[in-house]
Amino acid sequence: MIERRSRLRVLLEVELPVLLIVLFAVAPYLWMVLTSIKPNSAILSFPVQYLPTAPTLEHYQVLLARTSFLHNLFNSLVVALGAVVLGLGVSVPAAYAFSRFRFAGRSGLLVFFLVINMVPVVLLIIPLFVLMRQLGLIDTFIGVIMGHATFAIPFSVWMMTSYFNALPCELDEAALIDGASRLQTIRYVVLPLAMPGIVTTGIYIFVSSWNEYLFAMMLSGQNIKTVTVALQSFIGEFTVQWGLLTAGGTLIAIPVTVLFLIIQRRLVGGLTAGAVKA
Amino acid sequence: MRRRSEHLPFLLPALLVTAVIVLYPALQTVWLSLHNFVLFDPDNIRFVGLGNFADILLRDELFWISLGNSLVWVVAAVGLQFLLGLVTALLLNQSFWGRSVARALVVVPWALPSVIIGLMWTWMYDLNLGVFNDMLLRAGLIDAPVAWLAQPSTALGAVILALVWQGFPFFSVMILAGLQTIPATYYEAAAMDGATRWQMLRYITLPSLREVIATALLLRMIWVANSLDVILVMTGGGPGYATHTLPLYAFLKAYSGMEFGYASALSLLMTLLLLVVVASYVRRVAKAALA
Numbered sequence: 001m002i003e004r005r006s007r008l009r010v011l012l013e014v015e016l017p018v019l020l021i022v023l024f025a026v027a028p029y030l031w032m033v034l035t036s037i038k039p040n041s042a043i044l045s046f047p048v049q050y051l052p053t054a055p056t057l058e059h060y061q062v063l064l065a066r067t068s069f070l071h072n073l074f075n076s077l078v079v080a081l082g083a084v085v086l087g088l089g090v091s092v093p094a095a096y097a098f099s100r101f102r103f104a105g106r107s108g109l110l111v112f113f114l115v116i117n118m119v120p121v122v123l124l125i126i127p128l129f130v131l132m133r134q135l136g137l138i139d140t141f142i143g144v145i146m147g148h149a150t151f152a153i154p155f156s157v158w159m160m161t162s163y164f165n166a167l168p169c170e171l172d173e174a175a176l177i178d179g180a181s182r183l184q185t186i187r188y189v190v191l192p193l194a195m196p197g198i199v200t201t202g203i204y205i206f207v208s209s210w211n212e213y214l215f216a217m218m219l220s221g222q223n224i225k226t227v228t229v230a231l232q233s234f235i236g237e238f239t240v241q242w243g244l245l246t247a248g249g250t251l252i253a254i255p256v257t258v259l260f261l262i263i264q265r266r267l268v269g270g271l272t273a274g275a276v277k278a
Numbered sequence: 279m280r281r282r283s284e285h286l287p288f289l290l291p292a293l294l295v296t297a298v299i300v301l302y303p304a305l306q307t308v309w310l311s312l313h314n315f316v317l318f319d320p321d322n323i324r325f326v327g328l329g330n331f332a333d334i335l336l337r338d339e340l341f342w343i344s345l346g347n348s349l350v351w352v353v354a355a356v357g358l359q360f361l362l363g364l365v366t367a368l369l370l371n372q373s374f375w376g377r378s379v380a381r382a383l384v385v386v387p388w389a390l391p392s393v394i395i396g397l398m399w400t401w402m403y404d405l406n407l408g409v410f411n412d413m414l415l416r417a418g419l420i421d422a423p424v425a426w427l428a429q430p431s432t433a434l435g436a437v438i439l440a441l442v443w444q445g446f447p448f449f450s451v452m453i454l455a456g457l458q459t460i461p462a463t464y465y466e467a468a469a470m471d472g473a474t475r476w477q478m479l480r481y482i483t484l485p486s487l488r489e490v491i492a493t494a495l496l497l498r499m500i501w502v503a504n505s506l507d508v509i510l511v512m513t514g515g516g517p518g519y520a521t522h523t524l525p526l527y528a529f530l531k532a533y534s535g536m537e538f539g540y541a542s543a544l545s546l547l548m549t550l551l552l553l554v555v556v557a558s559y560v561r562r563v564a565k566a567a568l569a
Contacts, residue, residue: 022383094292110567127306147299153292211393229393249394252391253389257389
Protein backbone atom coordinates (compact mmCIF):
# COMPACT_ATOMS: atom_id res chain seq x y z
CA MET A 1 0.00 0.00 0.00
CA ILE A 2 1.19 3.45 -0.87
CA GLU A 3 -0.30 5.27 2.05
CA ARG A 4 2.27 5.90 4.78
CA ARG A 5 0.85 5.49 8.22
CA SER A 6 2.23 7.22 11.25
CA ARG A 7 4.18 5.19 13.78
CA LEU A 8 1.40 5.60 16.35
CA ARG A 9 -1.29 4.38 14.00
CA VAL A 10 0.73 1.30 13.08
CA LEU A 11 1.17 0.63 16.77
CA LEU A 12 -2.53 0.96 17.56
CA GLU A 13 -4.01 -0.58 14.44
CA VAL A 14 -1.55 -3.36 13.71
CA GLU A 15 1.03 -4.11 16.36
CA LEU A 16 -1.23 -4.06 19.38
CA PRO A 17 -3.94 -6.28 17.84
CA VAL A 18 -1.26 -8.66 16.56
CA LEU A 19 0.23 -8.85 20.02
CA LEU A 20 -3.18 -9.69 21.50
CA ILE A 21 -3.81 -12.42 18.94
CA VAL A 22 -0.35 -13.92 19.40
CA LEU A 23 -0.93 -13.91 23.16
CA PHE A 24 -4.26 -15.65 22.69
CA ALA A 25 -2.58 -18.24 20.48
CA VAL A 26 0.31 -19.09 22.80
CA ALA A 27 -1.14 -18.40 26.27
CA PRO A 28 -2.78 -21.82 26.84
CA TYR A 29 0.44 -23.51 25.70
CA LEU A 30 2.59 -21.35 27.98
CA TRP A 31 0.20 -21.94 30.85
CA MET A 32 0.58 -25.70 30.40
CA VAL A 33 4.38 -25.44 30.42
CA LEU A 34 4.39 -23.10 33.43
CA THR A 35 2.09 -25.39 35.39
CA SER A 36 4.30 -28.36 34.64
CA ILE A 37 7.32 -26.77 36.35
CA LYS A 38 5.51 -25.60 39.50
CA PRO A 39 5.54 -27.62 42.70
CA ASN A 40 2.15 -28.96 43.75
CA SER A 41 1.82 -26.39 46.51
CA ALA A 42 1.94 -23.61 43.91
CA ILE A 43 -0.43 -25.37 41.55
CA LEU A 44 -2.98 -25.81 44.31
CA SER A 45 -2.95 -22.20 45.51
CA PHE A 46 -5.76 -19.78 44.73
CA PRO A 47 -5.68 -16.91 43.78
CA VAL A 48 -3.51 -18.29 41.04
CA GLN A 49 0.23 -17.90 41.31
CA TYR A 50 1.22 -16.92 37.77
CA LEU A 51 4.97 -17.33 37.67
CA PRO A 52 6.70 -20.24 39.39
CA THR A 53 8.73 -18.99 42.35
CA ALA A 54 10.52 -22.31 42.75
CA PRO A 55 10.59 -24.06 39.37
CA THR A 56 10.99 -27.81 39.57
CA LEU A 57 11.22 -30.82 37.29
CA GLU A 58 9.70 -33.20 39.83
CA HIS A 59 6.57 -33.84 37.75
CA TYR A 60 8.71 -34.89 34.80
CA GLN A 61 10.75 -37.20 37.01
CA VAL A 62 7.64 -38.84 38.47
CA LEU A 63 6.05 -39.13 35.05
CA LEU A 64 9.05 -40.81 33.44
CA ALA A 65 10.11 -42.95 36.39
CA ARG A 66 6.83 -44.13 37.87
CA THR A 67 4.36 -44.28 35.01
CA SER A 68 4.25 -46.06 31.68
CA PHE A 69 4.81 -42.76 29.87
CA LEU A 70 8.19 -43.59 28.31
CA HIS A 71 6.72 -46.80 26.98
CA ASN A 72 3.77 -44.83 25.57
CA LEU A 73 6.13 -42.38 23.89
CA PHE A 74 7.84 -45.32 22.23
CA ASN A 75 4.48 -46.74 21.10
CA SER A 76 3.48 -43.42 19.57
CA LEU A 77 6.79 -43.21 17.78
CA VAL A 78 6.37 -46.69 16.27
CA VAL A 79 2.76 -46.02 15.25
CA ALA A 80 3.55 -42.64 13.71
CA LEU A 81 6.58 -43.96 11.80
CA GLY A 82 4.51 -46.93 10.66
CA ALA A 83 1.79 -44.61 9.40
CA VAL A 84 4.41 -42.57 7.52
CA VAL A 85 5.90 -45.67 5.89
CA LEU A 86 2.54 -47.19 4.95
CA GLY A 87 1.04 -43.85 3.89
CA LEU A 88 3.96 -42.77 1.72
CA GLY A 89 4.69 -46.30 0.51
CA VAL A 90 1.36 -46.73 -1.21
CA SER A 91 0.55 -43.08 -1.95
CA VAL A 92 3.71 -41.93 -3.69
CA PRO A 93 3.37 -44.50 -6.52
CA ALA A 94 -0.37 -43.79 -6.80
CA ALA A 95 0.25 -40.04 -6.95
CA TYR A 96 2.90 -40.58 -9.60
CA ALA A 97 0.37 -42.50 -11.70
CA PHE A 98 -2.26 -39.79 -11.25
CA SER A 99 0.22 -37.14 -12.29
CA ARG A 100 1.94 -38.89 -15.21
CA PHE A 101 -0.49 -41.34 -16.82
CA ARG A 102 -3.79 -40.60 -18.49
CA PHE A 103 -6.10 -43.57 -18.04
CA ALA A 104 -9.79 -44.31 -17.91
CA GLY A 105 -11.31 -43.49 -14.54
CA ARG A 106 -8.42 -41.25 -13.49
CA SER A 107 -10.47 -38.27 -12.35
CA GLY A 108 -13.06 -40.55 -10.79
CA LEU A 109 -10.39 -42.23 -8.68
CA LEU A 110 -8.85 -38.92 -7.66
CA VAL A 111 -12.26 -37.72 -6.52
CA PHE A 112 -12.68 -41.03 -4.70
CA PHE A 113 -9.55 -40.31 -2.64
CA LEU A 114 -10.85 -36.84 -1.90
CA VAL A 115 -14.21 -38.17 -0.73
CA ILE A 116 -12.79 -40.83 1.56
CA ASN A 117 -10.83 -38.11 3.31
CA MET A 118 -14.19 -36.59 4.23
CA VAL A 119 -15.74 -39.76 5.63
CA PRO A 120 -16.62 -39.14 9.29
CA VAL A 121 -14.38 -40.91 11.77
CA VAL A 122 -17.36 -42.40 13.60
CA LEU A 123 -18.55 -44.01 10.41
CA LEU A 124 -15.25 -45.88 10.05
CA ILE A 125 -14.27 -46.50 13.61
CA ILE A 126 -17.15 -48.81 14.49
CA PRO A 127 -16.74 -51.30 11.62
CA LEU A 128 -12.94 -51.01 11.78
CA PHE A 129 -13.08 -52.12 15.39
CA VAL A 130 -15.24 -55.10 14.38
CA LEU A 131 -12.88 -55.90 11.50
CA MET A 132 -9.70 -55.66 13.58
CA ARG A 133 -11.30 -57.83 16.22
CA GLN A 134 -12.07 -60.51 13.64
CA LEU A 135 -8.51 -60.31 12.33
CA GLY A 136 -7.05 -60.40 15.85
CA LEU A 137 -5.35 -57.05 15.29
CA ILE A 138 -6.76 -55.21 18.30
CA ASP A 139 -3.93 -53.92 20.50
CA THR A 140 -1.28 -54.46 17.82
CA PHE A 141 0.84 -51.85 16.08
CA ILE A 142 -0.46 -52.99 12.70
CA GLY A 143 -4.05 -52.41 13.80
CA VAL A 144 -3.52 -48.82 14.93
CA ILE A 145 -1.29 -48.05 11.93
CA MET A 146 -4.02 -49.27 9.59
CA GLY A 147 -6.51 -47.07 11.43
CA HIS A 148 -4.25 -44.07 10.87
CA ALA A 149 -3.77 -45.02 7.23
CA THR A 150 -7.46 -44.19 6.69
CA PHE A 151 -6.52 -40.50 6.79
CA ALA A 152 -2.83 -40.76 5.86
CA ILE A 153 -3.39 -42.34 2.44
CA PRO A 154 -6.02 -40.04 0.91
CA PHE A 155 -4.17 -37.03 2.26
CA SER A 156 -0.81 -38.08 0.81
CA VAL A 157 -2.29 -39.07 -2.54
CA TRP A 158 -3.58 -35.52 -3.00
CA MET A 159 -0.54 -33.80 -1.57
CA MET A 160 1.89 -35.84 -3.67
CA THR A 161 -0.18 -35.55 -6.84
CA SER A 162 0.02 -31.78 -6.60
CA TYR A 163 3.76 -31.96 -5.94
CA PHE A 164 4.35 -34.27 -8.94
CA ASN A 165 2.17 -32.03 -11.10
CA ALA A 166 4.52 -29.16 -10.31
CA LEU A 167 7.43 -31.10 -11.86
CA PRO A 168 7.41 -30.81 -15.66
CA CYS A 169 6.68 -34.03 -17.56
CA GLU A 170 9.51 -33.15 -19.96
CA LEU A 171 11.97 -34.32 -17.31
CA ASP A 172 10.56 -37.85 -17.36
CA GLU A 173 10.35 -37.83 -21.12
CA ALA A 174 13.95 -36.72 -21.53
CA ALA A 175 15.13 -39.54 -19.27
CA LEU A 176 12.94 -42.09 -21.07
CA ILE A 177 14.25 -40.99 -24.45
CA ASP A 178 17.80 -41.32 -23.17
CA GLY A 179 17.01 -44.98 -22.59
CA ALA A 180 16.20 -45.04 -18.87
CA SER A 181 13.47 -47.44 -17.81
CA ARG A 182 10.36 -46.08 -16.09
CA LEU A 183 11.64 -47.18 -12.70
CA GLN A 184 15.07 -45.69 -13.32
CA THR A 185 13.41 -42.44 -14.35
CA ILE A 186 11.49 -42.37 -11.10
CA ARG A 187 14.44 -43.39 -8.99
CA TYR A 188 17.03 -41.01 -10.45
CA VAL A 189 14.98 -38.10 -11.81
CA VAL A 190 11.54 -37.75 -10.24
CA LEU A 191 12.02 -38.81 -6.63
CA PRO A 192 15.05 -36.62 -5.93
CA LEU A 193 13.16 -33.59 -7.23
CA ALA A 194 10.01 -34.53 -5.31
CA MET A 195 11.91 -35.06 -2.05
CA PRO A 196 10.83 -31.78 -0.38
CA GLY A 197 7.22 -32.72 -1.05
CA ILE A 198 7.72 -36.24 0.25
CA VAL A 199 9.34 -34.93 3.43
CA THR A 200 6.57 -32.40 4.02
CA THR A 201 3.88 -35.02 3.47
CA GLY A 202 5.69 -37.50 5.68
CA ILE A 203 6.05 -35.01 8.52
CA TYR A 204 2.38 -34.11 8.27
CA ILE A 205 1.39 -37.78 8.49
CA PHE A 206 3.71 -38.19 11.46
CA VAL A 207 2.17 -35.23 13.28
CA SER A 208 -1.43 -36.30 12.56
CA SER A 209 -0.75 -39.85 13.68
CA TRP A 210 1.12 -38.74 16.82
CA ASN A 211 -1.78 -36.44 17.69
CA GLU A 212 -4.59 -38.87 16.88
CA TYR A 213 -6.76 -40.07 19.72
CA LEU A 214 -9.96 -41.88 18.67
CA PHE A 215 -8.53 -44.63 16.47
CA ALA A 216 -5.68 -45.15 18.90
CA MET A 217 -8.08 -45.50 21.79
CA MET A 218 -10.51 -47.84 20.03
CA LEU A 219 -7.86 -50.05 18.46
CA SER A 220 -5.31 -50.30 21.27
CA GLY A 221 -5.41 -52.05 24.62
CA GLN A 222 -2.83 -52.11 27.42
CA ASN A 223 0.15 -53.10 25.28
CA ILE A 224 0.48 -50.41 22.68
CA LYS A 225 -1.29 -47.43 24.21
CA THR A 226 -0.10 -44.25 22.51
CA VAL A 227 0.71 -41.06 24.42
CA THR A 228 -2.59 -39.35 23.73
CA VAL A 229 -4.57 -42.32 25.01
CA ALA A 230 -2.28 -42.71 28.01
CA LEU A 231 -2.52 -39.03 28.91
CA GLN A 232 -6.29 -39.18 28.79
CA SER A 233 -6.35 -42.26 31.00
CA PHE A 234 -4.03 -40.56 33.53
CA ILE A 235 -6.80 -38.07 34.18
CA GLY A 236 -8.81 -40.77 35.91
CA GLU A 237 -5.90 -42.72 37.30
CA PHE A 238 -4.13 -39.89 39.09
CA THR A 239 -7.33 -38.05 40.08
CA VAL A 240 -6.38 -34.94 38.20
CA GLN A 241 -2.80 -34.29 39.15
CA TRP A 242 -2.29 -31.23 37.03
CA GLY A 243 1.47 -31.21 37.47
CA LEU A 244 1.81 -34.69 35.99
CA LEU A 245 -0.76 -34.08 33.28
CA THR A 246 0.75 -30.81 32.10
CA ALA A 247 4.23 -32.33 32.16
CA GLY A 248 2.95 -35.13 29.94
CA GLY A 249 1.17 -32.65 27.69
CA THR A 250 4.35 -30.61 27.31
CA LEU A 251 6.43 -33.66 26.39
CA ILE A 252 3.86 -34.72 23.79
CA ALA A 253 3.44 -31.24 22.35
CA ILE A 254 7.05 -30.16 21.89
CA PRO A 255 8.10 -32.51 19.06
CA VAL A 256 4.95 -31.93 17.00
CA THR A 257 5.12 -28.17 17.48
CA VAL A 258 8.67 -28.12 16.14
CA LEU A 259 7.84 -30.40 13.20
CA PHE A 260 4.73 -28.44 12.36
CA LEU A 261 6.58 -25.12 12.38
CA ILE A 262 9.11 -26.58 9.94
CA ILE A 263 6.52 -27.63 7.38
CA GLN A 264 3.68 -25.15 7.86
CA ARG A 265 4.70 -22.83 5.04
CA ARG A 266 4.84 -25.62 2.52
CA LEU A 267 1.46 -27.02 3.55
CA VAL A 268 -0.56 -24.27 1.94
CA GLY A 269 -0.46 -25.86 -1.52
CA GLY A 270 -1.91 -29.08 -0.18
CA LEU A 271 -4.39 -27.13 1.91
CA THR A 272 -5.98 -25.44 -1.03
CA ALA A 273 -6.08 -28.79 -2.78
CA GLY A 274 -8.17 -29.83 0.19
CA ALA A 275 -5.85 -32.49 1.37
CA VAL A 276 -4.94 -31.36 4.86
CA LYS A 277 -6.93 -32.79 7.69
CA ALA A 278 -7.61 -30.31 10.38
CA MET B 279 6.23 -46.60 -25.27
CA ARG B 280 3.32 -46.26 -22.85
CA ARG B 281 1.52 -49.50 -22.32
CA ARG B 282 -2.17 -49.22 -21.59
CA SER B 283 -2.03 -50.74 -18.17
CA GLU B 284 1.22 -49.16 -17.10
CA HIS B 285 -0.53 -47.21 -14.36
CA LEU B 286 -1.99 -50.26 -12.63
CA PRO B 287 0.98 -51.46 -10.58
CA PHE B 288 1.40 -47.93 -9.29
CA LEU B 289 -2.20 -47.61 -8.21
CA LEU B 290 -2.97 -51.08 -6.92
CA PRO B 291 -1.36 -50.92 -3.46
CA ALA B 292 -3.17 -47.70 -2.56
CA LEU B 293 -6.46 -49.00 -3.92
CA LEU B 294 -6.18 -52.34 -2.14
CA VAL B 295 -5.33 -50.88 1.25
CA THR B 296 -8.05 -48.28 0.89
CA ALA B 297 -10.58 -50.91 -0.06
CA VAL B 298 -9.78 -52.89 3.09
CA ILE B 299 -9.65 -50.06 5.60
CA VAL B 300 -12.16 -47.57 4.22
CA LEU B 301 -14.47 -49.03 1.60
CA TYR B 302 -15.20 -52.33 3.29
CA PRO B 303 -15.79 -50.74 6.72
CA ALA B 304 -18.04 -48.08 5.20
CA LEU B 305 -20.16 -50.77 3.56
CA GLN B 306 -20.14 -52.75 6.75
CA THR B 307 -21.60 -49.72 8.52
CA VAL B 308 -24.57 -49.97 6.17
CA TRP B 309 -24.95 -53.66 7.01
CA LEU B 310 -24.58 -52.99 10.75
CA SER B 311 -27.15 -50.22 10.64
CA LEU B 312 -29.79 -52.69 9.46
CA HIS B 313 -29.16 -55.04 12.36
CA ASN B 314 -29.58 -55.21 16.04
CA PHE B 315 -25.91 -55.75 16.83
CA VAL B 316 -24.70 -55.52 20.40
CA LEU B 317 -21.02 -56.41 20.53
CA PHE B 318 -20.99 -58.64 23.57
CA ASP B 319 -24.29 -60.29 22.77
CA PRO B 320 -23.30 -62.13 19.57
CA ASP B 321 -26.14 -64.66 19.76
CA ASN B 322 -28.70 -61.96 19.47
CA ILE B 323 -27.73 -60.36 16.14
CA ARG B 324 -30.82 -60.00 14.03
CA PHE B 325 -31.95 -58.14 10.96
CA VAL B 326 -34.22 -55.23 11.81
CA GLY B 327 -34.43 -53.50 8.44
CA LEU B 328 -34.85 -49.78 8.86
CA GLY B 329 -35.90 -50.28 12.47
CA ASN B 330 -32.86 -48.48 13.88
CA PHE B 331 -33.53 -45.47 11.68
CA ALA B 332 -37.21 -45.39 12.65
CA ASP B 333 -36.26 -45.58 16.32
CA ILE B 334 -33.80 -42.72 15.93
CA LEU B 335 -36.10 -40.40 14.02
CA LEU B 336 -39.35 -41.15 15.81
CA ARG B 337 -38.49 -42.13 19.34
CA ASP B 338 -35.01 -40.91 20.18
CA GLU B 339 -35.16 -37.52 21.85
CA LEU B 340 -31.40 -37.56 22.32
CA PHE B 341 -30.89 -37.63 18.55
CA TRP B 342 -32.74 -34.35 18.17
CA ILE B 343 -30.91 -32.79 21.12
CA SER B 344 -27.57 -33.86 19.60
CA LEU B 345 -28.58 -32.55 16.18
CA GLY B 346 -29.45 -29.18 17.69
CA ASN B 347 -26.16 -29.02 19.58
CA SER B 348 -24.31 -30.04 16.42
CA LEU B 349 -25.84 -27.13 14.52
CA VAL B 350 -24.85 -24.64 17.23
CA TRP B 351 -21.43 -26.26 17.41
CA VAL B 352 -20.72 -26.03 13.67
CA VAL B 353 -22.15 -22.56 13.07
CA ALA B 354 -20.59 -20.95 16.15
CA ALA B 355 -17.22 -22.69 16.01
CA VAL B 356 -16.67 -22.31 12.26
CA GLY B 357 -18.08 -18.78 12.18
CA LEU B 358 -15.84 -17.55 14.98
CA GLN B 359 -12.79 -19.41 13.67
CA PHE B 360 -13.34 -17.73 10.33
CA LEU B 361 -13.80 -14.20 11.70
CA LEU B 362 -10.78 -14.43 13.97
CA GLY B 363 -8.75 -16.08 11.20
CA LEU B 364 -9.70 -13.36 8.72
CA VAL B 365 -8.72 -10.56 11.11
CA THR B 366 -5.47 -12.35 11.92
CA ALA B 367 -4.61 -12.81 8.26
CA LEU B 368 -5.34 -9.18 7.40
CA LEU B 369 -3.12 -8.06 10.27
CA LEU B 370 -0.30 -10.48 9.48
CA ASN B 371 -0.33 -9.24 5.88
CA GLN B 372 0.70 -5.73 7.00
CA SER B 373 4.33 -4.95 7.51
CA PHE B 374 5.46 -4.54 11.08
CA TRP B 375 8.39 -5.47 13.26
CA GLY B 376 8.57 -9.19 14.11
CA ARG B 377 6.10 -10.30 11.46
CA SER B 378 7.66 -13.67 10.69
CA VAL B 379 7.78 -14.59 14.38
CA ALA B 380 4.14 -13.60 14.79
CA ARG B 381 3.17 -15.65 11.74
CA ALA B 382 4.89 -18.72 13.16
CA LEU B 383 3.51 -18.37 16.70
CA VAL B 384 -0.08 -17.94 15.56
CA VAL B 385 0.02 -21.41 13.99
CA VAL B 386 0.93 -23.16 17.24
CA PRO B 387 -2.63 -24.18 18.32
CA TRP B 388 -3.11 -26.02 15.04
CA ALA B 389 -0.18 -28.34 15.70
CA LEU B 390 -1.46 -29.67 19.00
CA PRO B 391 -3.33 -32.94 19.60
CA SER B 392 -6.95 -32.54 20.66
CA VAL B 393 -6.31 -34.45 23.87
CA ILE B 394 -3.86 -31.77 24.95
CA ILE B 395 -6.16 -28.99 23.81
CA GLY B 396 -8.92 -30.54 25.90
CA LEU B 397 -6.56 -30.98 28.81
CA MET B 398 -5.15 -27.44 28.83
CA TRP B 399 -8.55 -25.82 28.46
CA THR B 400 -10.11 -28.03 31.14
CA TRP B 401 -7.29 -26.93 33.40
CA MET B 402 -7.82 -23.25 32.59
CA TYR B 403 -11.58 -23.59 33.17
CA ASP B 404 -11.09 -25.37 36.50
CA LEU B 405 -13.55 -24.20 39.14
CA ASN B 406 -11.21 -23.83 42.09
CA LEU B 407 -7.75 -23.46 40.56
CA GLY B 408 -8.41 -22.29 37.03
CA VAL B 409 -6.69 -19.27 35.57
CA PHE B 410 -9.88 -18.28 33.76
CA ASN B 411 -11.87 -17.73 36.93
CA ASP B 412 -8.88 -16.07 38.54
CA MET B 413 -8.55 -13.49 35.78
CA LEU B 414 -12.27 -12.77 35.64
CA LEU B 415 -12.40 -12.39 39.43
CA ARG B 416 -9.43 -10.03 39.43
CA ALA B 417 -11.04 -8.00 36.66
CA GLY B 418 -14.26 -7.89 38.64
CA LEU B 419 -16.30 -9.44 35.85
CA ILE B 420 -17.65 -12.25 38.04
CA ASP B 421 -18.30 -12.36 41.77
CA ALA B 422 -17.69 -16.03 42.38
CA PRO B 423 -15.85 -18.76 40.45
CA VAL B 424 -17.94 -20.33 37.69
CA ALA B 425 -17.94 -24.05 36.89
CA TRP B 426 -17.71 -23.42 33.16
CA LEU B 427 -17.71 -27.04 32.06
CA ALA B 428 -20.10 -28.34 34.67
CA GLN B 429 -23.16 -26.21 34.11
CA PRO B 430 -25.41 -26.79 31.09
CA SER B 431 -25.69 -23.10 30.23
CA THR B 432 -21.95 -22.53 29.77
CA ALA B 433 -20.50 -25.95 28.85
CA LEU B 434 -21.12 -25.88 25.11
CA GLY B 435 -19.88 -22.31 24.78
CA ALA B 436 -16.76 -23.14 26.78
CA VAL B 437 -15.90 -26.09 24.53
CA ILE B 438 -16.60 -23.99 21.43
CA LEU B 439 -14.11 -21.37 22.62
CA ALA B 440 -11.45 -24.08 22.90
CA LEU B 441 -12.25 -25.19 19.37
CA VAL B 442 -12.11 -21.62 18.06
CA TRP B 443 -8.64 -21.38 19.55
CA GLN B 444 -7.61 -24.61 17.85
CA GLY B 445 -9.10 -23.75 14.46
CA PHE B 446 -8.53 -20.07 13.74
CA PRO B 447 -4.90 -20.59 12.60
CA PHE B 448 -6.18 -22.77 9.76
CA PHE B 449 -8.24 -19.89 8.40
CA SER B 450 -5.50 -17.34 8.92
CA VAL B 451 -2.95 -19.47 7.04
CA MET B 452 -5.37 -20.12 4.17
CA ILE B 453 -6.49 -16.50 3.91
CA LEU B 454 -2.97 -15.14 4.25
CA ALA B 455 -1.93 -17.31 1.31
CA GLY B 456 -4.87 -15.92 -0.63
CA LEU B 457 -3.98 -12.34 0.27
CA GLN B 458 -0.50 -12.77 -1.10
CA THR B 459 -1.88 -13.56 -4.55
CA ILE B 460 -3.74 -10.24 -4.89
CA PRO B 461 -1.67 -7.94 -7.15
CA ALA B 462 -0.46 -4.77 -5.41
CA THR B 463 -1.41 -2.78 -8.51
CA TYR B 464 -5.10 -3.15 -7.59
CA TYR B 465 -4.51 -1.26 -4.39
CA GLU B 466 -2.30 1.30 -6.10
CA ALA B 467 -5.00 2.03 -8.64
CA ALA B 468 -7.63 2.26 -5.92
CA ALA B 469 -5.46 4.61 -3.87
CA MET B 470 -4.96 6.77 -6.96
CA ASP B 471 -8.73 7.01 -7.25
CA GLY B 472 -8.96 8.04 -3.62
CA ALA B 473 -10.44 4.87 -2.16
CA THR B 474 -10.37 4.55 1.61
CA ARG B 475 -8.82 1.50 3.22
CA TRP B 476 -12.26 0.24 4.17
CA GLN B 477 -13.39 0.49 0.54
CA MET B 478 -10.28 -1.42 -0.59
CA LEU B 479 -11.13 -4.20 1.86
CA ARG B 480 -14.75 -4.24 0.75
CA TYR B 481 -14.24 -4.00 -3.03
CA ILE B 482 -10.80 -5.55 -3.66
CA THR B 483 -9.68 -7.80 -0.83
CA LEU B 484 -12.86 -9.67 0.05
CA PRO B 485 -14.01 -10.31 -3.55
CA SER B 486 -10.53 -11.59 -4.46
CA LEU B 487 -10.63 -13.97 -1.52
CA ARG B 488 -14.06 -15.38 -2.32
CA GLU B 489 -12.82 -18.71 -3.66
CA VAL B 490 -10.33 -19.28 -0.85
CA ILE B 491 -12.90 -18.39 1.79
CA ALA B 492 -15.59 -20.63 0.31
CA THR B 493 -13.23 -23.61 0.11
CA ALA B 494 -11.92 -23.05 3.61
CA LEU B 495 -15.39 -22.67 5.10
CA LEU B 496 -16.71 -25.86 3.49
CA LEU B 497 -13.64 -27.86 4.46
CA ARG B 498 -13.76 -26.63 8.02
CA MET B 499 -17.50 -27.24 8.35
CA ILE B 500 -17.00 -30.86 7.40
CA TRP B 501 -14.24 -31.37 9.93
CA VAL B 502 -15.83 -29.49 12.76
CA ALA B 503 -19.08 -31.38 12.19
CA ASN B 504 -17.15 -34.66 12.37
CA SER B 505 -14.84 -33.80 15.24
CA LEU B 506 -15.67 -35.18 18.62
CA ASP B 507 -12.39 -35.71 20.44
CA VAL B 508 -12.11 -32.27 22.05
CA ILE B 509 -15.65 -32.58 23.44
CA LEU B 510 -15.01 -36.15 24.52
CA VAL B 511 -11.95 -35.10 26.49
CA MET B 512 -13.44 -31.95 27.99
CA THR B 513 -16.97 -32.96 28.97
CA GLY B 514 -17.69 -36.43 27.62
CA GLY B 515 -20.96 -34.95 26.32
CA GLY B 516 -22.17 -33.61 29.64
CA PRO B 517 -23.31 -32.12 31.90
CA GLY B 518 -26.48 -34.02 31.15
CA TYR B 519 -26.61 -33.86 27.38
CA ALA B 520 -25.52 -30.23 27.08
CA THR B 521 -22.53 -30.98 24.85
CA HIS B 522 -23.82 -34.07 23.03
CA THR B 523 -23.24 -33.65 19.31
CA LEU B 524 -24.20 -36.21 16.68
CA PRO B 525 -20.78 -37.84 16.16
CA LEU B 526 -20.20 -37.91 19.90
CA TYR B 527 -23.58 -39.51 20.49
CA ALA B 528 -22.90 -42.17 17.86
CA PHE B 529 -19.46 -42.80 19.30
CA LEU B 530 -20.72 -43.14 22.87
CA LYS B 531 -23.47 -45.53 21.74
CA ALA B 532 -20.78 -47.77 20.29
CA TYR B 533 -18.05 -47.26 22.86
CA SER B 534 -19.98 -47.28 26.12
CA GLY B 535 -23.24 -48.83 24.99
CA MET B 536 -21.69 -51.43 22.65
CA GLU B 537 -24.80 -50.96 20.50
CA PHE B 538 -22.97 -51.11 17.19
CA GLY B 539 -26.06 -51.42 15.02
CA TYR B 540 -27.76 -48.38 16.45
CA ALA B 541 -24.51 -46.38 16.46
CA SER B 542 -23.93 -47.26 12.80
CA ALA B 543 -27.39 -46.02 11.91
CA LEU B 544 -26.66 -42.79 13.78
CA SER B 545 -23.38 -42.22 11.98
CA LEU B 546 -24.98 -43.00 8.61
CA LEU B 547 -27.69 -40.43 9.27
CA MET B 548 -25.05 -37.91 10.20
CA THR B 549 -23.13 -38.66 7.01
CA LEU B 550 -26.27 -38.16 4.96
CA LEU B 551 -26.87 -34.79 6.61
CA LEU B 552 -23.30 -33.77 5.79
CA LEU B 553 -23.49 -34.99 2.23
CA VAL B 554 -24.64 -31.65 0.83
CA VAL B 555 -21.62 -29.88 2.27
CA VAL B 556 -19.22 -32.62 1.20
CA ALA B 557 -20.67 -32.66 -2.32
CA SER B 558 -20.26 -28.92 -2.83
CA TYR B 559 -16.75 -29.05 -1.44
CA VAL B 560 -15.70 -31.99 -3.59
CA ARG B 561 -17.18 -30.42 -6.71
CA ARG B 562 -15.27 -27.20 -6.03
CA VAL B 563 -11.91 -28.86 -5.40
CA ALA B 564 -12.25 -31.44 -8.15
CA LYS B 565 -13.07 -28.73 -10.67
CA ALA B 566 -9.97 -26.78 -9.68
CA ALA B 567 -7.66 -29.79 -9.58
CA LEU B 568 -8.81 -31.60 -12.70
CA ALA B 569 -9.19 -28.54 -14.89
